[in-house]
Amino acid sequence: MIPAASEAAAPVADRLRITEIFLSLQGEARDAGWPTVFVRLTGCPLRCQYCDTAYAFHGGEWHDIDAILAEVASHGVRHVCVTGGEPLAQKRCIGLLRRLCDAGYTVSLETSGALDIGEVDPRVSRVLDIKTPGSAEVHRNHWANIALLTPHDQVKFVICSRADYEWARGIVHEHALAARCEVWFSPSKSEVDPGALADWIVADRLPVRFQLQLHKLLWNDEPGR
Numbered sequence: 001m002i003p004a005a006s007e008a009a010a011p012v013a014d015r016l017r018i019t020e021i022f023l024s025l026q027g028e029a030r031d032a033g034w035p036t037v038f039v040r041l042t043g044c045p046l047r048c049q050y051c052d053t054a055y056a057f058h059g060g061e062w063h064d065i066d067a068i069l070a071e072v073a074s075h076g077v078r079h080v081c082v083t084g085g086e087p088l089a090q091k092r093c094i095g096l097l098r099r100l101c102d103a104g105y106t107v108s109l110e111t112s113g114a115l116d117i118g119e120v121d122p123r124v125s126r127v128l129d130i131k132t133p134g135s136a137e138v139h140r141n142h143w144a145n146i147a148l149l150t151p152h153d154q155v156k157f158v159i160c161s162r163a164d165y166e167w168a169r170g171i172v173h174e175h176a177l178a179a180r181c182e183v184w185f186s187p188s189k190s191e192v193d194p195g196a197l198a199d200w201i202v203a204d205r206l207p208v209r210f211q212l213q214l215h216k217l218l219w220n221d222e223p224g225r
Contacts, residue, residue: 016092017042017060018068019085023075027214029127029154029184031108036079037072041093044086046112049136050158050188056085065096069103083110094119114140118148126153132168134160134188146175153181157208160188165200178207186211 019040026036040053042060072080080100087093088111100107101123108125111117114137117126128145131137135158149155155177157168168185177183185208187197198210 014064014066014092014095015062016065016068016090016096018063019056019060021068021071023077025214025218026079026081026108027218028186028211029108029156030125030182031079031081031106032211032214034079035077036081037075037077039068039072039080039082039096041082041084041087041090043089044084044112045089046086046114046131046137046140048112048131048158049134050160050191052189053083053085065092065099068096069099072100072105073103078104078106079108080105081108081110086112086115088115088117088120094121097121097124112137112140113145114142116142117145122150122152127156128153129156129158130168130171132157132160132164134158134164134191146177146180149177149180151181154184155181156184156186158186158188159197160191162200164188164192165197169204169206172206172208183208184211185209186213189213 019042021039023035023037026032026034040056042056044057082097087109097107097109098121101121108127109120110127113128113130120126131141159165159168172178172183185197185201187194194212201208201210
């Protein structure tokens, strides 16, 4: 973990509250399997009932962006994922994403979809997690984000039940999501049988990609993995 930045080390405008920075395998979406540095920002305005990173809601330490980039560089890989919590809840996340892109990394952003993605650098692959009714946060979806999606971006649905699946299937069709970007369906752990979800997708010929979270298969929910 990088040393905390002192008050004198960097202006407040150049600092972010960080829960952890670590090297692991990307566990989901387009870059699954790649060695990836994860930059987990602290804080989230949502409380999804299945959240596996509640430890990032509070705490963390302030670090300046130069120190964050130095820590990322020390791991020697080209993929970087900025996640949370909800990373866009910290406005200075936008600057961090731009700096990572400028440094030549392949950058992805894992975001809840509750906040505006319009200012995110277009070089970033925005992985938009559209909240289903089963998440208990469906009312937080910022639907205007859909019009901003490009083929470089991705959409994820965490499916908690058959009703969730049918709801998500409707959203995919209503917004022609598969024509905009890649769409992923994931089973909520312990709530939906992965085989059942796979069967539903195949039966409906739904133009989405099924995924299991690789990091959970390998390391369960261990923080920093």
